[in-house]
Amino acid sequence: MQLKGKKLFRIEKKLNRSLPVSIMLFLFLVVFGMFMAIPLVYAINNAFKPLDELFIFPPKFFVRNPTLDNFFDLVAVMGDSWVPLSRYFANTIIITLFGTVGHILLASMAAYPLAKYKFPGSKLIFSVVVLSLMFSPHVTAIPNYMVMSGLGWIDSHASLIIPAMAFPLGLFLMKQFMEQIPDSILEAAKIDGASEYRIFWSIVMPNVKPAWLTLLILQFPILWGTNGGDFVYSEELKTLNYALEQITLGGIARAGVGAAVALILMAVPITLFVISQSKVIQTMSTSGMKD
Template identity: 70%
Template sequence: MVVPLIYTINNAFKPLDELFLFPPRYFVRNPTMDNFSDLFNLMANSWVPFSRYIFNTVFITLAGTIGHVILASAAAYPLAKHRFPGSVVIFTMIVLSLMFSSQVTAVPNYMTMSWLGWIDTYWAVIIPAFAYPLGLYLMKQFIEQIPDALLEAAKIDGASEYRIYWQIIMPLVKPAWLTLTILLFQTLWGTDGGNFIYSEQLKTMHYALGQIIMGGIARAGVGAAVGLMLMIVPIGLFVVSQTKIIQTMASSGMKD
């Protein structure tokens, strides 16, 4: 993981002549900021303000992440701690859905969004994120580890299901929903929404930066700078939170 990252960082600061050396040179010898200055100039000349792309990316990422964490945890609680008709079937379907990639579900998702009239809106990207099956699976596995006696004591004291969920369940499974937040944030941060969004003013930063580097060899250095900009936020989040991610993944398969 470290080697590609270091290589990308070096490429972002290489002048154009070093980018096309053969054999290629791993480390930059004459670092320059020209690639970044060219990138910012291209952003400034875009007919849609680049701040709009940033807003779209942040809005879609935050709305999708927060909505999914709340929905996944709220759905996982009854699946983990209540037995009702069909609960086993529902969880089995959730596990099976982990087998399908986004390419398999692209056409059904598009048909559903079209039927709802959400094509070319933010919701066409945000709402499908709510149904991220891995999140529900992780939350259920974590909630199952909470002792039933603790929840029963809360009910005896008069706590409602909603109070148990907010004041007992969510604090105890904090590593799980923090991990889920990070994983989904990284997923949505890198989406361009190209399957559902066509209006330029609704597209994300990932799409805008991708368009910038489609100018051929002359923009190869700019492309390296774009790659670094797109990587820096997800990698920073992962580095800060990798301990909790590993803890959550390990705990999700444990049983008392």
């Protein structure tokens, strides 16, 4: 009992800081936090600037006469298109939702046997996964196109969803987290009669929630910001990012609309990150469960 008291005293003494040090640390974090927020604040201000303020020299950081004209102009421009704005939104939501959720499920189900079972070839499979992390998406673009073309999925949403589901980082991250779940918990569940599916959904997935929330934040912006690239050609299958990029190519007259477009594209991923940031911090700081 006396030993525990000494340990507790040492821990408390280690965590305590003097007031000046705490104030300096707080100011340090505030300064760097403001520095990181500058691009976001600037984008928000630009979206509400009238056209004359966007081109004023020297440029002003904050908006003086806020207006919603940029957003009204965006709606008007999209209203003249033969493909409605709602269709671009729907395409983007379909690709982002199915690609992100499918990636999390596929990575989790593949990582579970690799993390908790030893079978012939398991180390080789994981080594291939780790090796694939070395290759840039630009390197695998041509093989992806050839595979999608062979399957007949070019000019369809599947050509964007299926490759996103096979993102190797997800499998690597989920395996590392699942390895930290004590085997004794899984064995106890098996003794109680739980099936492998029950163990996976009721025990494993809740315990690796920080990991798959991190995957959600990593994969969602990639799919949300895709424009279809060389895989989708039909206008009615294009994404929101593609449509908004075409609007911004209209020149100086559409600079305000371009600022509104930038804010729209940034808003959704940032909102998702703000909602899930506590779990991301937990993912980076925790070392998982231990026996």
